Amino acid sequence: MKRYWIPLLFAAVTAVISACRKEPLPEPVPQLDEDSILAMVPTDVLNTAYYKDIFLDGGCELNPGIKENGVVINGRLPYAMEKTGITDAEYFLSTIDNVNMGFTDSDKALQSELIRGTADDVNGVLLYPDGAPRFRMIYVFGGHSGPHGETLGTTGRSRVKTFYDNGGSYVGSCAGAYLSGKYAAGGLMPYFNIWEEGKMVGTGVSSSSIDMEMVSETFEKYYGPSWGTLVTGARHNGGGFMDTAPAGTEVIALFKDQAGRNSRNARFYDRPGVWAYKASATSGRLVVTGSHPEDAASGDVLNLTASMFRYAWDGSGAAKVKGVLRNGDMIPMTKGTEDNEPAYTAIGDLQCHHFVIHLPAAVPALTVEVQGQGDYDLEVYLKKDGFAFPENTPDYSAKVPGAHQTLVTGRLEAGLWYVTVRCATTVTATEVITDPARNVGRRFVYSGKTGVLNGVPYTIEARW
DSSP, X not given: XXXXXXXHHHHHHHHHHHHHSOOOOOOOOOOOOHHHHXXXXXXXOBOOOOSEEEEEEEOTTBOSEEEETTEEEETOOOHHHHHXXXXXXXXXXXXXXXXXXXXXXXXXXXXXXXXXXXTTBTTOTTBOTTSOBXXXXXXXXXXXXXXXXXXXXXXXXXXXXXXXXXXXXXEEETHHHHHHSSEETTEEOSOXXXXXXOEEEEOOOOSEEEEEEEOOSGXXXXXXXXXTOEEOOOEESSOEEXXXXXXXXXXXXXXXXXXXXXXXXXXXXXXXEEEEEEOSTTSOXXXXXXXXXXXXXXXXXXXXXXXXXXXXXXXXXXXXXXXXXXXXXXXXXXXXXXXXXXGGBOBOTTOEEEEEEEXXXXXXXXXXXXXXXXXXXXXXXXXXXXXXXXXXXXXXXXXXXXXXXXXXXXXXXXXXEXXXXXXXXXXXXXXXXXXXTTTXXXXXXXXXXXXXXXXXXXXXXXXX
């Protein structure tokens, strides 16, 4: 009789021995620390999530419009906006057409409510709850720079500086250029100081124009004028030239002759009349001039103004990441403006908050859950190796109506994944004429779900 059981017994014993032997575990995939993960995020991707394109400041002691035939047309915005298509705008325009007439107390009160804020909008119209810019750009009209800064007060001026520091671009003409700096008339002024330590000196030219020679190729990719072009006919009324400037200031055009005169011996001759400044990748870009090219409806002067707007637009701040999502950790985005903790502050209208997840190895699935408070619509997007703005072709999204979203994926590859939370709720903005009897003064009044102005609190958690 053949002993078939012997090899079977040997196989069984071998199996038992193998089962009892401790096999080495696979090497764990190393987890990167937060600094290493955030170092992988690019710093040159422009933020695209704003409430609107531009806010125009024609408030107290500033022109509430542009000049046509020498007269300020209250409510007439720069022609360059039409040329560039940057028209998704709001503004505050005073009821005083002639800046030499000062300002009204009612205009000052309305300006304070808009820029400095109220209980219903503690951030002011320019800012989201976390201090990020709510508009992509601000344009500041000409007029009286010092008095305008004084009417804004310390808080109002700080709102504009925060706007620029956190990514909003700035365009200004004449007084708008002065306000961007810190010094003028030989001393410290109530200005914004976004053009850090910048100083201007008055040309001494009023009710005239000064030629400007383009000394930069920067505007050639926009509307021009090209390098070497002599731009003539831009109105000039008491504006200044660049005197002391921070490092990194870019000179775009130099003042030449005043209209009808040889100005070789004038203090403004060959001094900067158009310049730009970008403090950092996350700040906006400033583009200003001591003249008034915004009044021009055609020609090189219009092209100059349009290029100023577009260059500022392209220099708005880079997108930023709030933090790193770890497996199973919940991040509370519930703070208010007054808490001064932007990394954990509630989200504003049409704003995007960005987070990143680093997967050291592939995972079979991932879940992102957002729980928001109130009757608002939040959306969630996920994308590999790029900010998950809605227009940036996200790999996954969750956007059913309401403040609660659950995004579930299939298998995800290892790498850096971006999570974006977007607040799809915004306010209804209605233009209001401050003085209907005279048809002067303009501002916007918000209605609808105005609670979004102080932010929608939410929590976010990722699991895999």
